Every structure is written in structure tokens, then in C-alpha cells.
Amino acid sequence: MTEYEAYVLGIRVIIRQNIKTLRVYRDSALVVYQLQGEWETKDIKLVEYKKLILDLLKEFDEVTFHYVPREENYMADALATLTVAFKAGGKLNMMSIDMQLYEYPDHCYQIEEVKDKKPWYHDILQYIKIQSYPEEATENNKRTIRRMATGYVFDGEILYKRSHNQVLLSCVDVREGKMILEEVHDGVCGTHANGHMMARKFMR
Structure with missing residues (x-):
């Protein structure tokens, strides 16, 4: 339900911007594939959410959904970290933040990968x-x-x-x-x- 709520809020903001081409990138396979019609929506609590979102999507000329596995969703992790790191009010001027995207998370460079393909046990x-x-x-x-x-x-x-x-x-x-x-x-x-x-x- 939280994932669907995020979709509703985000799509309504985008509609107000008069944007007609929408590409959605999310790390919830459940919601992405349900909205694409590939997975059936069985939970009664989610049926109305799905119906609402599909009605909102009629405002766009083109809509595509893309599933991004959570471990690859680096930008979302970075933004979530920044959200809890800064407190900004309406009268506060925020400094610009430069971000660089690396091929792997920083901690992965500190781990020596085992090459023998055998399970840990x-x-x-x-x-x-x-x-x-x-x-x-x-x-x-x-x-x-x-x-x-x-x-x-x-x-x-x-x-x-x-x-x-x-x-x-x-x-x-x-x-x-x-x-x-x-x-x-x-x-x-x-x-x-x-x-x-x-x-x-x-x-x-």
C-alpha cells in the first residue's frame, strides 16, 4: 500500500507539470508487474489503488514501467540518505549537491570476491x-x-x-x-x- 501511495503522489505531481511522457523506475517488482498487467492483483486492499493509478495514467500520451532491483537502485538510496541528513525550511537556501555514480557501491570495492563459484558452506x-x-x-x-x-x-x-x-x-x-x-x-x-x-x- 505504501508503494502504491508513492505512485499516486508522484503521478499527481507530474500531471501538474503538464508532462506527457512518463517513464517509471521502481524497485518493487510487485507493483510494477501488477500495473503492467503481468501479475494479477489479488489483495483487495490494492485493487482500488491500481484502479486509481490506471485512471491517472490516462493523462499521459506514453507510459512505460521499468523494474530496478533494490541493490541496483543507488540513486534512491542516496536521496533517502540525504533526506534524513538535512533539515530544510522554506526560508533556508540549500547549497547545491554534486553526485557521482559509481559502477558498484563503495563497500563492494573493499570486499575480495571468491572466484571458485562454490557456496560458502x-x-x-x-x-x-x-x-x-x-x-x-x-x-x-x-x-x-x-x-x-x-x-x-x-x-x-x-x-x-x-x-x-x-x-x-x-x-x-x-x-x-x-x-x-x-x-x-x-x-x-x-x-x-x-x-x-x-x-x-x-x-x-
Whole structure:
């Protein structure tokens, strides 16, 4: 509902500017694909929002929607940061702000990417399955792997992390983790559980 509210407010402002070509970039796949008609709008609370927005869009000659994944939506993150950093009133003259767009977020340049394409839990899984260690593992590394492995359970083809309350959390790689977070954020999983519970997949 918050995403739809943002659409309504933004479109009404644009209509007042007499703009006739509209390109919408949002990081909510749910709203973008619902407005495009690719996804069905099942939630009764959103049906009226969708109807209102489609009526407003009749004011434009051309409208296109573009889904931008949240991790790529750098401009929105930067503007949100600036919003909470500055307090401006009607009588305050704001200095101009120069912004530069980098290919990756700054923290990504500080992280050394692993190139072997193996999931983070690969060594633990290999030890549990066949009691093997990485070729370069020292005795200290082997002890660490054995100690860590006691907190995991292998069932079928899935490795689980045993939590402090004995709940088994399935281990996922980076690709699966991103997919799960996107689905939770976009509401694909429905409302039978809150976001925190739905995100309790063990990943790294």
C-alpha cells in the first residue's frame, strides 16, 4: 500500500507539470508487474489503488514501467540518505549537491570476491558427506571445520544449520539468497508470516 501511495503522489505531481511522457523506475517488482498487467492483483486492499493509478495514467500520451532491483537502485538510496541528513525550511537556501555514480557501491570495492563459484558452506558440506577437507587445509583449519560441522544437519541433498532453538535453517548460496529476499520484499510469499520470519533462511 505504501508503494502504491508513492505512485499516486508522484503521478499527481507530474500531471501538474503538464508532462506527457512518463517513464517509471521502481524497485518493487510487485507493483510494477501488477500495473503492467503481468501479475494479477489479488489483495483487495490494492485493487482500488491500481484502479486509481490506471485512471491517472490516462493523462499521459506514453507510459512505460521499468523494474530496478533494490541493490541496483543507488540513486534512491542516496536521496533517502540525504533526506534524513538535512533539515530544510522554506526560508533556508540549500547549497547545491554534486553526485557521482559509481559502477558498484563503495563497500563492494573493499570486499575480495571468491572466484571458485562454490557456496560458502561447501567445506562443511564436504566434511559431513565424505569427511574430506580442502587440499590446502592446515590442522587448525580441519579442527575448525569439524567444530563447525557439529552445528549442521545434512538431510537428502539439503544442508541445514541448527539454530539455538533447534529450528533447522536451510543453507542457501548467494543466488538463492537474493531470490528469497526479493520475494519477501515484493510480498510474493503472502501475509501468513511477517517479513522477519520469512527471511529466516540461513545464508551468508
